[in-house]
Amino acid sequence: QKEVEQNSGPLSVPEGAIASLNCTYSDRGSQSFFWYRQYSGKSPELIMSIYSNGDKEDGRFTAQLNKASQYVSLLIRDSQPSDSATYLCAVRTNAGKSTFGDGTTLTVKP
Amino acid sequence: DAGITQSPRHKVTETGTPVTLRCHQTENHRYMYWYRQDPGHGLRLIHYSYGVKDTDKGEVSDGYSVSRSKTEDFLLTLESATSSQTSVYFCAISGTSGGGLGTDTQYFGPGTRLTVL
Numbered sequence: 755q756k757e758v759e760q761n762s763g764p765l766s767v768p769e770g771a772i773a774s775l776n777c778t779y780s781d782r783g784s785q786s787f788f789w790y791r792q793y794s795g796k797s798p799e800l801i802m803s804i805y806s807n808g809d810k811e812d813g814r815f816t817a818q819l820n821k822a823s824q825y826v827s828l829l830i831r832d833s834q835p836s837d838s839a840t841y842l843c844a845v846r847t848n849a850g851k852s853t854f855g856d857g858t859t860l861t862v863k864p
Numbered sequence: 865d866a867g868i869t870q871s872p873r874h875k876v877t878e879t880g881t882p883v884t885l886r887c888h889q890t891e892n893h894r895y896m897y898w899y900r901q902d903p904g905h906g907l908r909l910i911h912y913s914y915g916v917k918d919t920d921k922g923e924v925s926d927g928y929s930v931s932r933s934k935t936e937d938f939l940l941t942l943e944s945a946t947s948s949q950t951s952v953y954f955c956a957i958s959g960t961s962g963g964g965l966g967t968d969t970q971y972f973g974p975g976t977r978l979t980v981l
Contacts, residue, residue: 788969797954797972798907842906844970851922852970854899856906 757781758845760855769864773830777843777855780824786846787819787826791839792857798842802828833862867891868973870955876979883942885976887955889935895958896938897970898922898930900951907954913938945980952977 761776775789786805790798804810804817804826816829826845830837843855867890877883887896897912899922909922911930919930927949929941942949953976958968 786968797975799972800969803969844907846968851909851912852897853909853923854907856904 756855757853758843758855760841760843760858762858764859764861766861766863767833769833769835769862771833771862773833773837773860773862775828775830775841775843775858775860777826777828777845778824779826779843779845779853781845781847781853782821782824783847784821784824784845787817788844788846788852789815789817789826789828790842790844790854792842793839801841830860833860835862835864838862868955868957868971870953870973870976872976873974874977876981877945878981879946880944883945883978883980885940885953885955885978887938887940887973889938889957891957891959891971892935893957893959893971894935895968896932897956897958898928898938898940899954899956900924900949901954901975902951910940910953945978947980950978950980 758779767773789802791801792798802817804819810817814831818827838861840857840859842857844852846852869888871886898910899907908924913919913932931939955973956970958970
């Protein structure tokens with residue numbers, strides 16, 4: 755079992771729809787959770803971080819964390835073609851190392 | 865960008881030759897990381913550093929060594945490059961906060977594309 759697993763892609767949604775990206779992790783000691791966006795040929799950039807159970811909203815993005823279920827998700831509302839990218843889930847323990855999922859590629863079709 | 869540069873940005877080399885990649889930061893962040901990214905494998909940690917001369921192995925450290933003699937520089941060396949080390953290499957940095965290591969965000973450099981023939 756991988757330490758961090760993301761829903762297999764690619765994921766395609768029409769412009770204006772909600773895109774839902776999911777991630778599960780195996781280490782119950784994990785404390786910090788991150789979503790990075792990576793455009794093709796570019797480096798990952800942070801879009802959301804979440805540390806406590808519940809929802810965290812930032813503009814069109816909402817991260818959801820459920821530590822009991824070891825599950826973290828990212829919702830993108832009103833998806834735009836510019837949201838087309840690979841989204842990486844990262845989980846970090848207090849030991850200081852992060853483990854990344856393999857990524858989910860999202861395509862938003864106009 | 866968070867003041868991270870990588871050099872070279874592209875390199876083609878032959879099997880068996882030594883290769884050194886450099887990561888340089890201007891943020892004075894304590895932690896530095898080297899990842900490789902391959903299709904189907906996401907980002908995998910090679911080595912990381914938690915201070916000058918303090919380094920530790922990641923999940924895919926075989927065939928790689930690192931050094932950090934200054935806060936701002938973190939070097940990744942492939943002693944004898946192999947074709948399996950063809951990849952995109954990313955350096956990342958993170959700082960510290962009152963909440964401890966677990967709250968820190970990583971910022972990534974632009975990447976180095978390495979091809980080993």
